[in-house]
Amino acid sequence: MMIFPIAKVNLGLNVVERRPDGYHNLQTVFYPVPIKDALEVFPMAEDFPSVVDCDIKVTNIHVEGDEQRNLVVRAYNLLKHDFPSLPRLHAHLYKGIPTQAGMGGGSSDASAMLLLLNEQFQLGLTPQQLIDYAAQLGADCPIFIMNRPAYAEGIGERLTSIDLDLKGWYMAVVRPDIPVPTKEAFAHITPQMPKKCCKEIVMQPIETWREELVNDFETSVFTAHPELAIIKEQLYQLGATYAAMSGSGSALFGLFREHIDLNEYFPDMFTTCMKL
DSSP states (O other): OEEOOEEEEEEEEEEEEEOTTSOEEEEEEEEEEEEEOEEEEEEOOTTOOOSSSEEEEEESSOOOSOGGGSHHHHHHHHHHHHOTTOOOEEEEEEOOSOTTSSSOHHHHHHHHHHHHHHHHTTOOOOHHHHHHHHHHHOTTSTHHHHOSOEEEETTTTEEEEOOOOOTTOEEEEEEOSOOOOHHHHHHTOOOOOOSSOHHHHTTSOGGGHHHHOOBTHHHHHHHHOHHHHHHHHHHHHTTOSEEEEOTTSSOEEEEESSOOOOTTTSTTSEEEEEEO
16 A cells, blocks of 8 residues: 655744753644655565564665664554554655655654554544554654644644645745754754744735744754755745745745746755645
């Protein structure tokens, strides 16, 4: 069976306070976007010599680290603990969502694995139960169970659906070869309450977002990687109504009234422009 995990962007991202457990409370609006991975699973042969119950092969975009720490495998292991009858599986993940970009690719893959296993093996889990499992894998994971616009609080796991529709707009995405690990981004953040909540701002005309809708990570990340600030300004120069960094990663996105060809302006970078 195959499933297609999608990406997200953050419309506003405010880090409001540091928690006693070392995490941070956030306010943000998640918006799903149609940049996709492809995840396929199929059973291991009974005589396949494997010391693990689920292995994974990742293609197209290199993903660093031990495969058993991959969120897809961790999602399988999480359900395997409660559903021991799950068969041993091979997983193939074709990466189309850029990594360390603030677009939630790993989180989306994890949630997609939960959804796929629930359907394929008739586990009977409700959407809320799937969200609860997803929250154990990462703060960004639950939004990909919902796969619809949502306002998030807490560490990102407290979600409220919002009636936000960007249909008809074009979203341009630029991701240079500058990985920004989440740990690095949080290390230089100064928590503070925003003057106005992003949930309120995104319900205003998009033309007002440029002056009010803020990603708090831009201050520290742009200082460390000024190239990213230049890309954001280029998107505005090309006609974006709104442009920002997504999440804590290195992807910049812009909302445009018309399609724009980005290859001419951002060679040797991941680029795409899609109609929402």
